[in-house]
Amino acid sequence: MDNINYSLLNKRFGQHGQVTFTKDLNGMAVIEVANSHATATLALQGAHLMHWTPRKQRPVIWLSPAAKFGVGKSIRGGVPVCWPWFGPHPTQASFPSHGFARTVAWEMTDTQAMADGATRLSLRLIPNDATRAQWPHATDVALHIKVGATLEMELVTRNTGDSAVTLSEALHTYFAVSDVRQIALHGLGGSDYVDKVDSGDQLKHQTGPVTISAETDRIYVGSTTECVLDDPQWRRRIRIAKHGSRSTVVWNPWIEKAEKMGDLGTRGYLDMLCVESANAAEDTVTLAPDAEHRLWVNYSVEVLR
Numbered sequence: 001m002d003n004i005n006y007s008l009l010n011k012r013f014g015q016h017g018q019v020t021f022t023k024d025l026n027g028m029a030v031i032e033v034a035n036s037h038a039t040a041t042l043a044l045q046g047a048h049l050m051h052w053t054p055r056k057q058r059p060v061i062w063l064s065p066a067a068k069f070g071v072g073k074s075i076r077g078g079v080p081v082c083w084p085w086f087g088p089h090p091t092q093a094s095f096p097s098h099g100f101a102r103t104v105a106w107e108m109t110d111t112q113a114m115a116d117g118a119t120r121l122s123l124r125l126i127p128n129d130a131t132r133a134q135w136p137h138a139t140d141v142a143l144h145i146k147v148g149a150t151l152e153m154e155l156v157t158r159n160t161g162d163s164a165v166t167l168s169e170a171l172h173t174y175f176a177v178s179d180v181r182q183i184a185l186h187g188l189g190g191s192d193y194v195d196k197v198d199s200g201d202q203l204k205h206q207t208g209p210v211t212i213s214a215e216t217d218r219i220y221v222g223s224t225t226e227c228v229l230d231d232p233q234w235r236r237r238i239r240i241a242k243h244g245s246r247s248t249v250v251w252n253p254w255i256e257k258a259e260k261m262g263d264l265g266t267r268g269y270l271d272m273l274c275v276e277s278a279n280a281a282e283d284t285v286t287l288a289p290d291a292e293h294r295l296w297v298n299y300s301v302e303v304l305r
């Protein structure tokens, strides 16, 4: 049983039916958005966007058919918010991978029906004793999401304490693809990357688009420009624009790792590619007292005729 008052939330933030708070079939408290441009669903736990589908199009975001749902469990697929560290904690091996933001409760702070028909949602992470033990810093973190013909997300961290804070982060987006072996990811050619499948000791150099035919786990460093995920089989391109991010993570676990994970489904590795707008590896963010950092992305779809 959660102690969420759905009718109060619907009254306060409902936007005349554009935004609905409900408990879904998995028992998760979710926010459903439906407007003239798109539909979207977000779990309150983790502020985890689970789907975004522009009207008359295929889903853009992939959610695993074998995802596990529950209190404190990370959902496989969607857009996990990795914060305040990306990957393993730099010094504490027992702390959760990719930080705690994706598994703790967030609260709704605002919703807006925009003049252009889009819907804006704002959420804020609720710190608790466990998060304070793992992150003894005074920071506010908010996620703003604009559900429209494009999907915009902005992760805003403010240092409310009186000493500098260093963090890493990512919007760990799982994009739905026709067949990962058939797509090409443009925009990273000329960049160097940390290859986590290899030892990761030496930077490698990317020439041309990224294609996937084996396990891939890379942090492209100094990558600030947009990427385009070209999916000729589905006759579409997904444009991934960003600001406030100097690394891009490209991840697909491929067959063996996917089997071990147990929540990716049997052909999940073919159906998705993670392209994560991040500040990761050497690219951390240091915030002076009162300073703020914004990690912003915008996903748009170009349908090819």
Ligand code: BG6
Binding pocket: 074, 087, 097, 098, 172, 196, 217, 218, 249, 251, 276
């Ligand atoms: C990616 C990492 O961002 O996330 C991978 O680069 C990791 O190394 C993957 O395996 C999934 O992480 P998790 O914690 O969701 O299983």
